[in-house]
Amino acid sequence: MTIVTNLFISLYIKLFFLLTPFFVLSVFLSFIEDMDVIEQRKLAIRVTISVLVIVLTLYFAGNPIFSTLGITLDGFRVGAGSLLFLSAVSLVSGKRTRPEPEDDTDVAVVPLAIPITVGPATIGTLLILGAELGGATERLIGAASLIAACLTVGLMLFVAPALKRVIGSMGLAVLTKITGLILSAMAAQIVFTGVANFLS
Template identity: 30%
Template structure:
């Protein structure tokens, strides 16, 4: 694999690792599935990651067509994606994103009784928007639109797929992992990942502006 492909894989993997934030979602997943048995938690883990994979890959493959149909340039999409990712990064640094996830979890769990049938939380809110959220969907479209050939597209898809596989593994180990990490460690990691995402988003915005105005 050439240095360019390694760089592309690394950038894509890090971006989606930060965006999906599986370690940050794990406590929410554990809360939503706490009232079920081990089989229920495994089913929700597999189904939620499967749903997120379908959504993200669909937008990854259909993104170029969608941009072309709407007459949106890659540079404009890159700049807009940078702004969107920066807003997400701010939410992560100031823990607004975690608060919204916990609020969704409370809404889903609200009124739930132990003796009632367990809800299927795999599609909403876990699959969408906790894993496949607006930021990760838009970023999948961006990276696939910027890939010049099928080799680069395969690298992008493999980086996304590896992140989704890691998400599945983390969900399967969510209970012990949450107890091991604790709330303070999970919060600190979310803030650190938010700072990294902020730097990536600013770089995307700069590249988009330079490309749009021919400054590069």
């Protein structure tokens, strides 16, 4: 039971930061400036549902995609790890900007779910995670931790104005940069694993 709990907590923490929650929160706050509380919460719920559907689809699609395209997991690790590192650098440097929504799209899906919460680097990392967790038990733990991470981010969006009052704009900026540092370490680990497996 301890091994299961440790795996769940480890994956939950990684996935929580992978979703760049504090950057997502700051972008979400900019979208809800002219909304009343009910509209804000409805948008938060729609974003959470959209993200859940997207990440679970990606998580379970890893192996079929790799086998269909003939891409090795280690090759994908190097590519996805590099993308994740670039994403981390943009968070640390403060150069990651919010994409503007198109007129005919639901902002809960585009751009809030994709690409703000689930960007290219997140997509690649989720595909790797789903493919490298071997047994059924590990895959279920991974799915549970992914759901928990998404719901945590969704809860943050649900209470976004209150969180902003507690953390403040400066606090959000600092937490976003810390997220970038954590993601850069994750990216390095993914790349090193891929390279090491190639050379072994």
